[in-house]
Amino acid sequence: MNASSEVTRIAQxxxxxxxxxxxxxxxxxxxxxxxxxxISPAILLLLAVNIFPLIWTIYLSFTNFKANRASxxxxxxxxxxxxxxxxDPDIWHSMQVTSHFVIWSIAIEVLLGFALALLIDKRxxxxxxxxxxxxxxxxxxxxxxxxFWTFLFQPQSGLFNHAxxxxxxxxxxxxxxxxxxxLAPWAIVLVDAWMWTPYVMxxxxxxxxSIPDNVYEAAEVDRASxxxxxxxxTLPMVLPFLMLAVLFRAIENFKxxxxxxxxxSGGPGSTTEVVSxxxxxxxxxxxxxxxxxxxxxxxxxxxxxxxxxxxxxxxxVKNR
Amino acid sequence: xxxxxxKMLFGTAMLxxxxxxxxxxxxxxxxxxxxxxxxxxxxxxxxxxxxxKTGIAMKFEFVPWTSFADRxxxxxxxxxxxxxxxxxxxxxxxxxxxxxxxxxxNDFFAKEGIKMSDFxxxxxxxxxxxxxxxxxxxxxxxxxxSVGWTYRKxxxxxxxxxxxxxKKNGHDLAAPKTWDEFKQVAEFFQxxxxxxxxxxxxxxxxxxGSEGITMGVTNVLYPYGFKYDDPKNPYHMQGFVNSPDAxxxxxxxxxxxxxCTAPGMTNAYxxxxxxxxxxxxxxxxxxxxxxxxxxxxxxxxxxxxxxxxVNPSARGKGVQLGGQGISVVSYSERKDDALKYIKWFAQPDxxxxxxxxxxxxxxxxxxxxPGFPKSAPFAPDFLKSMEMVQDFWAEPAYAELLLDxxxxxxxxxxxxxxxAKEALDQLIVxxxxxxxxxxxxx
Numbered sequence: 001m002n003a004s005s006e007v008t009r010i011a012q013x014x015x016x017x018x019x020x021x022x023x024x025x026x027x028x029x030x031x032x033x034x035x036x037x038x039i040s041p042a043i044l045l046l047l048a049v050n051i052f053p054l055i056w057t058i059y060l061s062f063t064n065f066k067a068n069r070a071s072x073x074x075x076x077x078x079x080x081x082x083x084x085x086x087x088d089p090d091i092w093h094s095m096q097v098t099s100h101f102v103i104w105s106i107a108i109e110v111l112l113g114f115a116l117a118l119l120i121d122k123r124x125x126x127x128x129x130x131x132x133x134x135x136x137x138x139x140x141x142x143x144x145x146x147x148f149w150t151f152l153f154q155p156q157s158g159l160f161n162h163a164x165x166x167x168x169x170x171x172x173x174x175x176x177x178x179x180x181x182x183l184a185p186w187a188i189v190l191v192d193a194w195m196w197t198p199y200v201m202x203x204x205x206x207x208x209x210s211i212p213d214n215v216y217e218a219a220e221v222d223r224a225s226x227x228x229x230x231x232x233x234t235l236p237m238v239l240p241f242l243m244l245a246v247l248f249r250a251i252e253n254f255k256x257x258x259x260x261x262x263x264x265s266g267g268p269g270s271t272t273e274v275v276s277x278x279x280x281x282x283x284x285x286x287x288x289x290x291x292x293x294x295x296x297x298x299x300x301x302x303x304x305x306x307x308x309x310x311x312x313x314x315x316x317v318k319n320r
Numbered sequence: 321x322x323x324x325x326x327k328m329l330f331g332t333a334m335l336x337x338x339x340x341x342x343x344x345x346x347x348x349x350x351x352x353x354x355x356x357x358x359x360x361x362x363x364x365x366x367x368x369x370x371x372x373k374t375g376i377a378m379k380f381e382f383v384p385w386t387s388f389a390d391r392x393x394x395x396x397x398x399x400x401x402x403x404x405x406x407x408x409x410x411x412x413x414x415x416x417x418x419x420x421x422x423x424x425x426n427d428f429f430a431k432e433g434i435k436m437s438d439f440x441x442x443x444x445x446x447x448x449x450x451x452x453x454x455x456x457x458x459x460x461x462x463x464x465x466s467v468g469w470t471y472r473k474x475x476x477x478x479x480x481x482x483x484x485x486x487k488k489n490g491h492d493l494a495a496p497k498t499w500d501e502f503k504q505v506a507e508f509f510q511x512x513x514x515x516x517x518x519x520x521x522x523x524x525x526x527x528x529g530s531e532g533i534t535m536g537v538t539n540v541l542y543p544y545g546f547k548y549d550d551p552k553n554p555y556h557m558q559g560f561v562n563s564p565d566a567x568x569x570x571x572x573x574x575x576x577x578x579x580c581t582a583p584g585m586t587n588a589y590x591x592x593x594x595x596x597x598x599x600x601x602x603x604x605x606x607x608x609x610x611x612x613x614x615x616x617x618x619x620x621x622x623x624x625x626x627x628x629x630v631n632p633s634a635r636g637k638g639v640q641l642g643g644q645g646i647s648v649v650s651y652s653e654r655k656d657d658a659l660k661y662i663k664w665f666a667q668p669d670x671x672x673x674x675x676x677x678x679x680x681x682x683x684x685x686x687x688x689x690p691g692f693p694k695s696a697p698f699a700p701d702f703l704k705s706m707e708m709v710q711d712f713w714a715e716p717a718y719a720e721l722l723l724d725x726x727x728x729x730x731x732x733x734x735x736x737x738x739x740a741k742e743a744l745d746q747l748i749v750x751x752x753x754x755x756x757x758x759x760x761x762x
Contacts, residue, residue, distance in 0.1 A: 064757075068397045069419055069716070090727075155583040179586030181735050265529035268586050269735025270727060284390065286720040287397075 054300075061293035068287040081294035091295065093270060094278040100185055101192070101260075101274055102253045106246055108193040113200025114242065118234075120201065121208045138198045146262025149191045153177040153263075178264050184272050188260050192253065200245045207241030208234070240318045247310055254303055275299060349379040350657050353392055353403035354644075356382035358614045359463055362677035369673070370664050376657050385590065386530060393719070396421040396649070404652040405661055407462050407644045410446045415716035416647065417450040422458040423648040428659055429457060434666045440464065442709050443682035447645030452714065459645025460662050461682035463610070466631075466705040467539050467640045468698065470597060470615055471495055471604045473627035475514060484508075495629035499540060499572060502604070502632045506580035509603035521580030523596045523605040524573070526734055527589035533733065534712065534725045535589075535640050536606060537573045539631050542638025542710050544569030555761045557751060562744035565635060570740040572634075574733045586734050597621060608642045609705065612698040613678045628698040630705050641709035643680065717754050724750035 015023070029037075061081055065074035085091055120131055137145070152160040155173040165172035177187040211233065219229045257276040260266070266273030279299070283292035352367070354360050360382045367378045381402060383391045389409065395402055396416060408416060416422045425448075429436070436444045436457060443461035450458055475481060476493055485493035489504050496502040506521030513519070525536025538546070545565030550556045560566070577585075582601055585592065590607055597605040598621055616622045631639035646665065648658040664670060668685035675681045675695070680702065686692060693700040713721045725747060732743035755761035 068393065068415065068719075070397070071419060158584075173583045176584055176586060179584055179734070181737075261529075265527075265587055267528035267730055267734060269528075269731035269737050271735055281723055284394075285723055288720070 057293045057296055060290055061297050063290045065289045066287050067289045081291045084291060085295045085298055094273050094275040097272060098274045101188060102250055104189045105192040105253055106249050109197045109200045109249060112197045114204045116201040117204035117208055120205060135198045137195045142259040143262060145195050146259045150263055179268055181268055181271050184264055184268060188263055188272055203241050203245040204238055207238035211237045243314045349377045350404050350654055351379045351381060352405040353381040354407040355388045356384050359610050359679045362679045365677050366674055370661060374660060399651045401651050401653060403649050404654045404658040405646055406649050407646050409644055410641060411712055411714045411718040413450045413458055414714045417458045418716045420650055423650050425457045432663050438684055439682045440687055440706055442706055446641045446711050459647040460666055462646035463643045464680040464682040464706060465608050465610050465643030466709045467606060468609045468701055468705055469604055469606060469629045471627045474625040475603060495627055496632050499632045499634045510580045520582040520602050523593045523602045524576060525589055525606060526585055528587050528726060528730045531722055532589035533729050534722060537729050538640045540573045541566055541569040543634040543636055545635050555755050557748045561748050566744060567740045577733050609702050628701050630701045637708040638710050639705050639708055641711040717758050720754045721751055
């Protein structure tokens with residue numbers, strides 16, 4: 001019995017099992033109508049939880065609405081909120097902080113993640129155990145990571161400070177990772193890299209494992225050195241995976257909130273106030289709903305636009 | 321088989337009946353919302369008397385201070401029915417009154433004979449009135465509080481330290497009365513080794529996220545002469561917020577942070593202060609009076625080892641008001657029972673028991689009792705503090721005003737950004753923007 005006759009048999013059994021009343025109702029419906037019947041719940045859900053809030057946010061961004069004073073109503077203010085956001089030096093400062101965080105954390109994660117993937121790809125004794133150990137940080141909740149790194153960074157009792165003191169000989173309480181203007185931006189990069197390098201490693205590992213052995217065998221026949229093999233085989237074939245990892249991490253880090261909020265609350269001062277913390281403060285602490293909606297839309301368009309350009313570049317690399 | 325089915329049916333019916341009954345019981349409970357801290361436990365104990373007297377069971381929703389405002393302001397804004405009674409922060413009163421979150425209590429007070437003149441004037445102004453200085457009451461003063469200071473009395477009384485301090489500064493080592501004295505004492509203890517342990521001069525508030533650094537810096541700004549606005553021209557802040565005295569005050573707070581605090585205290589508020597003091601790290605600690613009963617009982621640093629003093633003065637006196645009033649939430653389905661609770665809570669006997677359990681009563685029957693100053697070692701300082709309290713803006717837009725000050729002060733004090741004058745000038749720009757949006761300033 002072939003597959004199509006089996007499908008027909010199952011369809012006939014289902015048709016027989018359908019009660020007469022329902023069968024009569026369905027008989028008049030076209031295939032297209034039935035298709036819509038099946039997908040409409042999913043579409044309705046999508047409209048309710050994604051599309052409607054987005055349209056509502058766009059509408060609010062043109063008003064002076066304040067959610068904590070909904071009874072006072074709102075007025076149409078045109079592009080005023082967008083002008084205020086784009087002309088606000090504090091927002092530009094937050095964008096700079098975010099850019100620093102995104103660029104450096106991704107650079108470190110990609111370098112270390114790829115290096116770890118190359119190491120783990122070589123089968124060695126205890127290989128599975130080490131893979132699991134390396135993956136542990138990314139399995140933790142960002143809230144947990146933020147909290148325990150806060151303890152690790154304590155100048156008087158923190159393990160990190162004492163480890164640095166042991167290695168360099170400086171006094172453990174002489175520097176403050178999350179309280180110093182110069183060090184705090186690097187503290188959040190460090191913690192993010194610690195947590196998410198394994199994720200990049202995992203994606204790179206998938207890329208490395210997807211390279212067929214015969215490509216390397218052919219390279220060896222051509223007497224290509226290990227270095228040459230890396231540049232002409234490994235890196236080009238892993239590049240799409242690497243680019244995918246960069247895309248995922250960039251989107252995630254652009255909207256990073258929990259870990260940074262727990263580590264520094266955006267401080268000292270506004271030194272580590274990434275744009276998601278600014279957005280939260282404007283929307284849910286200052287209750288400037290219209291203004292924060294405009295900011296959210298600007299961020300959405302920025303990420304969406306950048307991601308689209310990036311995906312096109314990714315496709316170009318894949319199609320080479 | 322039928323027997324089993326019947327048993328199942330009976331069991332299900334019983335379960336449903338029990339659920340309905342327990343649902344009804346739960347619905348009878350009166351829910352009181354507040355912050356999760358020591359006085360809240362005292363209130364649970366006190367409220368048992370209310371339940372015994374009225375038969376109304378109480379339920380409590382206590383939220384940690386760090387998320388207290390977020391949690392309950394969201395609850396009010398969404399017209400939630402979780403809280404029947406809310407002990408909300410003093411600065412919320414304007415917003416809660418204007419947005420209809422709290423029930424206005426004037427008629428109820430008149431009907432039940434509850435007089436605001438029975439409570440300390442500063443607490444009525446701070447916790448109950450909106451607009452300020454008008455007889456419109458939205459809460460009953462429930463928990464009096466202000467910033468105060470604890471110090472290590474045992475260290476201060478060591479002969480060798482006393483002699484060294486006197487030689488260096490020309491006066492006795494004692495609880496400081498002025499900010500200049502305070503700095504001398506803090507510098508004296510900073511980095512000193514006591515009982516084999518390195519200690520630090522002072523603990524002050526520096527928290528960035530909610531209200532910490534503002535609640536700390538104002539204790540220096542008020543005595544130095546900072547004013548929120550022109551008393552004759554409300555909402556006009558030039559020359560008041562950034563007066564030369566206010567600038568000096570802000571510079572002084574930064575100098576204290578730089579000279580005399582423990583490393584790492586860049587984002588620290590009440591909890592971190594308690595930890596620092598209890599672990600014997602600091603000589604003097606800024607914190608709310610609400611924590612002092614617990615500290616006095618602490619086995620390591622309490623009893624004879626701890627002393628208390630009021631906020632130091634400079635050109636004048638002043639200290640940050642804390643504390644809260646108790647309000648009836650207008651979205652509650654049990655407003656009548658909530659009002660019964662307030663009527664019961666306002667009684668002098670209940671207020672006396674409230675103080676004895678660890679809550680800070682605002683009732684004159686308690687505070688003006690001749691025995692009050694001797695009732696606890698921190699009681700006299702609490703009375704003095706309540707005579708000189710000042711509060712932050714209690715405007716409906718208080719949250720925006722507070723976050724602006726958090727940012728400007730933290731940027732200057734902790735992140736070393738700009739000068740004190742620039743920070744206060746920028747604060748005026750921020751606040752003027754808020755008041756213009758509010759329509760209170762042209």
